[in-house]
Amino acid sequence: MQQLQGASRFNRRAIKVEQAIQLVVESALPGEKERVPLWQAGGRRLAESLSATTDWPPFARSGMDGYAVRSADTVLASPDSPVTLRVLESVAAGELAAATVEPGCATRIMTGGAVPAGADAVVMLEQTADADLDGLPAVRVKAAASLGQNIAKPGEEFRLGSVIAEPGTRIRPGHAALLGTFGYANVPVFKRPRVAVIATGDELLPVTAPLVPGSIRDSNSAMVAALIEQSGGVPLQMGCMSDDPGAILSVLVQAYEQADLIVTTGGVSVGDFDVMAAVMRSIREGSGGITERFLDYKTAKLLFDKVAMKPGSPTSAALVDGKLLIALSGNPGACFVGFELFVKPALLRLQGASIEASQPRAVTAKLESDFDKGSPHVRFVRTRLFTNDGCLHADPLAFNKSSMLASIPEADGLIRIPAGPDGLAKGSIVEVLLLL
Ligand SMILES: Nc1nc2c(c(=O)[nH]1)N[C@H]1C(S)=C(S)[C@@H](COP(=O)(O)OP(=O)(O)OC[C@H]3O[C@@H](n4cnc5c(N)ncnc54)[C@H](O)[C@@H]3O)O[C@H]1N2
Ligand code: MOO
C-alpha cells in the first residue's frame, strides 16, 4: 500500500471549537426547496414563512354539549330555583342555527357547534334538565351562566395574516395541526440534504463479515447514517474504503456528484496511512499533492484541520465547489462528538435553520462526580442526565474515551468542560449540550 510518509505531518494550527462551528455554519447555505403533502411534512424544515389564512377560531364555537343562552336570562338560576327557557332548535357541529336566541329562549347545541346569534354563553348539559313550556320543548337551567362561558371567541388564537411559522422551523406535530387548520395541503419545505458517508480504514470489515484477527467491523457508517437521519438528511452509503488514496479520491468524486454534503470517518490524524489528512493538506496547499486528479483548486478551501478540543482534535473541514467536506475522526467517540458539533449544525443550515438555531443546544446541570482532565483543551464528556429535587444532574458515563463505544448509546448530552489545566469538582454547575 502507498505510504503517505510526511504527507500528513504538517503543521496544523488548532482553532477554537466555536470558531470551527461558525466556519461550518457560515459555509452551509440553505438548499433547494420542494413541496410535500402535509401528511408527510412532519419533521421536515419549512422553506417559507406561513401565515393564518383566517381568524381562528373562524366563528364563535361551543366548547360543550348543552344550551346556548343569553347569560342575562340565567342570572337568578340555581339548583333550587332553576330558570326555564324555551328551546328553539338543536344545532349539531357543522350546522348553522336558523333562529336568533331571543330573551327567554335557548338553543340546544353540541360541542364544536356555531353559537347562534343572540346567545352569549353556553350552559353544559349536566347543569340543565329537560322541561316543557305550554307543551313546547323547554329546558331548566340550574346554574347562572357567565358572559362568554364555554364559547371560544372568533380570532382568539390567531388573527388572519399572523405568522404561524418561520422558514427553517422544524415541523412539529403541532405545526402540522396548524397547517391543516389553515388549509396548507402541500407544504413548502427544504429538500432533505443528501449526505455521502465514506468510512476509511484498511482494518474495517463490512458489518456482515466474520471478525478476523486485527480487523474490526465498520460501526461508524451505521452510526453516522442514523445521526444524519435524525438531523433530517438522507444518508448515502458510499462504502468502506481501504486507505488507498486512489480509491478514496475516486469515491470522493462520486460523492461530490451525488451529495450535498460529504462526511468521511477515519484517516485524519498523523498516521502513515491517514489519507484524509493528506487530502486536507493538498487542499490547504492549493496545488499538486494527492488531490490533483480530484479537485478544482480554485474552488477548494480548507476551513480547519485541527480543533482545540477533545475528543476529535484532528477533525477537519473544507469547502469544495460550495460543498462541505467534513472529515471526522475514526475513533467512534470522537466521530460521534464531531458529528454533533459540526455535521449536525451544517445539516440544519442546509435545511434553512438560522445560524443561531443551528448551534448545539445547551442547558446547565450539576456535575455528579469529580472530573479530572488530562489535556488543556475543551473536553466533551458523554453523560446521562436526570432530574432530582427540581434540578438537572449530569452523571458522566463510564467508557468515555474517544476510542470507546459503550457510552455512546447511553448519552443524553455532552458535558462541556472548559479549556484549562483543571477538571471540575462534583457539584460544579456545568454546561451540557443536549443530544436530541
Ligand atoms: N501520534 C499521534 N497519534 C494519534 C493522535 C495524535 O495526535 N498523534 N491523535 C489521536 C486522536 S486524538 C484520534 S481521535 C485518532 C484519530 O484517528 P483517525 O481519524 O486518523 O482515524 P483512524 O486512524 O483511521 O482510526 C482511529 C481508530 O478508530 C477506528 N476506526 C476507524 N474507522 C472506524 C469505523 N468506521 N468504525 C469503527 N472504528 C473505526 C480505527 O480502527 C482506530 O482504532 O488518532 C489518534 N492518534
Ligand atoms: O481527539 Mo481524539 O478524538 O481525543 O481521541
Ligand SMILES: [Mg+2]
Ligand atoms: Mg489515524
